[in-house]
Amino acid sequence: MNFKLIAKRLSFLVLVIWAASTIVFFVPRLSPRNAIRERFAELSRSGGFSSGDIEKLIASMNQQFGLDKPLLEQYWNYLGNVVRLDFGYSLNRYPATVADIIAQALPWTFGLLMVTTILSFVIGNLLGAISAWPKAPQWLRSIATPFVLLTGVPPVIMGVLLLFFIGFRLKLLPLGGAYSIGVVPTWSWDFAFDLLLHQLLPGLALILGSVGGWVLSMRGMGVTIQGEDYVNFAEHKGLTGGRIFRDYYLRNTLLPQVTGLALALGTVVTSAIIVEGIFGLPGLGTVLNNAIRSNDFPTIYGIVLFITIAIAVLMAVLEFVYPLLDPRVRNQ
Amino acid sequence: MTTLTATSPAIAQASIEQPTGLVLLLRYFRRNKGLAVGLLILLGLILFTVIGFMVINPKHAYPLSVATRKPPSLQYPFGTDFFGRNLVAAMVVGMWQTAIIGVLAGGLGTMIGVVLGFTSAYFGGWIDATVRTICQILTPIPVLLIQVVVAGSLDKRDVTIITMALIVVMLAWMGPTLVIRAQVLTMKERQFVSVAKLSGVSDVGIIFKEILPNLLPFIAAAFVGQVFAAVFASFYLAVLGLGPLREPLLGNIIWAAQLQGAFFNGWWWWPIAPSIAMILILGSLALINMGLDELANPRVRKTE
Numbered sequence: 253m254n255f256k257l258i259a260k261r262l263s264f265l266v267l268v269i270w271a272a273s274t275i276v277f278f279v280p281r282l283s284p285r286n287a288i289r290e291r292f293a294e295l296s297r298s299g300g301f302s303s304g305d306i307e308k309l310i311a312s313m314n315q316q317f318g319l320d321k322p323l324l325e326q327y328w329n330y331l332g333n334v335v336r337l338d339f340g341y342s343l344n345r346y347p348a349t350v351a352d353i354i355a356q357a358l359p360w361t362f363g364l365l366m367v368t369t370i371l372s373f374v375i376g377n378l379l380g381a382i383s384a385w386p387k388a389p390q391w392l393r394s395i396a397t398p399f400v401l402l403t404g405v406p407p408v409i410m411g412v413l414l415l416f417f418i419g420f421r422l423k424l425l426p427l428g429g430a431y432s433i434g435v436v437p438t439w440s441w442d443f444a445f446d447l448l449l450h451q452l453l454p455g456l457a458l459i460l461g462s463v464g465g466w467v468l469s470m471r472g473m474g475v476t477i478q479g480e481d482y483v484n485f486a487e488h489k490g491l492t493g494g495r496i497f498r499d500y501y502l503r504n505t506l507l508p509q510v511t512g513l514a515l516a517l518g519t520v521v522t523s524a525i526i527v528e529g530i531f532g533l534p535g536l537g538t539v540l541n542n543a544i545r546s547n548d549f550p551t552i553y554g555i556v557l558f559i560t561i562a563i564a565v566l567m568a569v570l571e572f573v574y575p576l577l578d579p580r581v582r583n584q
Numbered sequence: 585m586t587t588l589t590a591t592s593p594a595i596a597q598a599s600i601e602q603p604t605g606l607v608l609l610l611r612y613f614r615r616n617k618g619l620a621v622g623l624l625i626l627l628g629l630i631l632f633t634v635i636g637f638m639v640i641n642p643k644h645a646y647p648l649s650v651a652t653r654k655p656p657s658l659q660y661p662f663g664t665d666f667f668g669r670n671l672v673a674a675m676v677v678g679m680w681q682t683a684i685i686g687v688l689a690g691g692l693g694t695m696i697g698v699v700l701g702f703t704s705a706y707f708g709g710w711i712d713a714t715v716r717t718i719c720q721i722l723t724p725i726p727v728l729l730i731q732v733v734v735a736g737s738l739d740k741r742d743v744t745i746i747t748m749a750l751i752v753v754m755l756a757w758m759g760p761t762l763v764i765r766a767q768v769l770t771m772k773e774r775q776f777v778s779v780a781k782l783s784g785v786s787d788v789g790i791i792f793k794e795i796l797p798n799l800l801p802f803i804a805a806a807f808v809g810q811v812f813a814a815v816f817a818s819f820y821l822a823v824l825g826l827g828p829l830r831e832p833l834l835g836n837i838i839w840a841a842q843l844q845g846a847f848f849n850g851w852w853w854w855p856i857a858p859s860i861a862m863i864l865i866l867g868s869l870a871l872i873n874m875g876l877d878e879l880a881n882p883r884v885r886k887t888e
Contacts, residue, residue: 264721267721268721271725272725275725275733276730279730279734279737280736280737283737283738285739403870404866404870405863405867406816406820408838409838409859409862412838412855412856413856413859415847415855416847416852416855416856419847420847421852427848518724518725518726518727521726522726522728522729522820526824529823529824530838530842540732540824541824541825544736544824544825544826549736552733552736553733556729556730556732559726560725560726560729560730563724563726564724564725
């Protein structure tokens with residue numbers, strides 16, 4: 253990979269982040285809503301402020317947050333803050349900053365996302381490759397079918413159905429939350445087990461909801477590769493089926509799937525966040541849910557922007573990893 | 585031998601006879617089962633909604649209209665929820681509203697996509713460069729999150745079914761634009777377009793008489809894809825609590841059920857009805873989309 257390509261990719265990354273930040277900056281300012289005014293109006297309804305005081309308070313708040321400055325200056329400051337991942341203060345949990353709140357919730361989301369994405373990518377691609385491989389036994393090839401049928405079901409609905417069948421009817425797994433009510437988080441096996449039990453259903457919902465997609469695209473790819481001359485050649489050389497499957501077939505089909513993973517990241521992350529909200533896990537999804545319910549605008553915008561930046565960066569990283577996997581690109 | 589010659593004219597006669605359109609359609613459905621099943625489910629959903637509007641009282645889809653928290657029974661086949669909505673009525677109205685959002689947002693998105701993709705590909709130059717760059721920059725940004733920002737900054741009272749559709753369409757025209765653009769790019773190099781150009785047909789004439797008719801299958805596929813995306817996006821927004829909260833949108837019902845801890849409290853029927861409805865809607869749209877893809881794109885067409 254040459255330097256020019258890297259520079260081009262990085263400048264594109266910067267452009268994407270700039271575009272997202274600009275949208276998140278201007279959209280709320282186009283809206284007639286004023287978060288600070290709303291917050292004080294709420295407080296005054298619950299008593300304790302006269303309207304004159306409120307105007308003064310709003311003015312001082314505006315000054316403190318720099319909202320009295322000209323729009324362009326605000327925009328410039330804002331871009332600087334985004335670069336430092338400073339998304340301001342949470343309205344609801346003041347004086348906690350949005351960055352603090354994100355940092356607290358992130359490990360939950362990241363853990364769930366990592367495990368489910370890797371598992372569904374691996375399972376989906378293997379099943380897809382096998383289902384398109386003519387020499388695989390029939391029973392092995394047909395395992396993929398139920399997953400394909402589930403493709404149209406969004407992970408959130410999968411979550412609701414799993415909650416109903418496994419959590420509610422069979423009472424096998426807990427109905428939500430990060431750990432059992434009344435349990436104090438400690439570094440013990442019991443707690444780790446409890447934690448795992450609570451992560452199983454959301455994880456399963458995400459995996460079941462996304463495996464089918466990988467199966468479908470992998471199967472399509474596999475069918476085209478089987479006709480290739482090099483696969484024929486390998487067969488006639490007398491290579492074993494397993495060797496052809498692994499080195500000639502899987503390796504070549506897997507490469508476009510990595511690109512597919514980069515493209516799917518946005519969907520993967522958003523569905524994980526919404527599933528988290530449904531299950532009440534303490535990750536970004538629940539924080540976003542609560543922020544939406546309580547009109548905590550800085551938190552909403554901060555989380556959205558943070559996730560957008562994270563996805564853009566991850567996509568760029570995956571693109572840089574790609575040449576390591578593909579010798580043809582590497583040697584160019 | 586004699587029997588063969590005796591019967592063969594009859595067979596030839598029968599096979600020459602052109603099958604009617606309906607037979608051809610049924611034969612095509614036999615090959616393209618996904619499309620048939622998808623259309624069948626969609627028809628079922630439409631029937632449910634239409635008959636539902638005749639049978640139920642739409643007012644019962646709103647809070648405080650019937651008894652609360654009743655499990656499914658003969659009187660309330662899907663049960664009633666915590667706020668006193670009859671879930672059958674809520675499904676009928678919610679499905680209708682979902683259809684409005686889907687068709688409105690899908691139609692608008694496809695229209696924007698067709699116009700932008702056309703101008704961009706047909707005229708090329710800086711127009712094309714601008715449209716392409718904007719699409720490229722916006723594509724990696726998760727649309728749903730930006731929709732969260734837009735929906736979140738609106739006043740809750742301003743969020744209606746129509747604004748939902750507009751929010752969804754605002755950031756979802758990139759897909760059809762790119763598809764149509766790619767198709768027009770290949771099509772404008774075809775011979776029939778060159779012939780038309782050489783015989784002095786104007787740009788408008790070429791666009792409407794030569795290229796557009798050939799694009800119709802792609803536009804139809806893009807439309808169904810957009811409807812799917814719009815239904816999906818509005819559902820997610822509603823599950824996050826950003827929908828019009830009073831309306832019985834399917835996502836809203838799931839949001840409310842989760843908020844009230846429906847499973848913890850044993851009201852299992854509450855989130856189940858909208859979930860199954862959503863699976864049927866999205867499933868039928870996905871099947872139709874795949875089926876149309878096969879119709880429009882001979883490369884993935886099955887040969888059997």
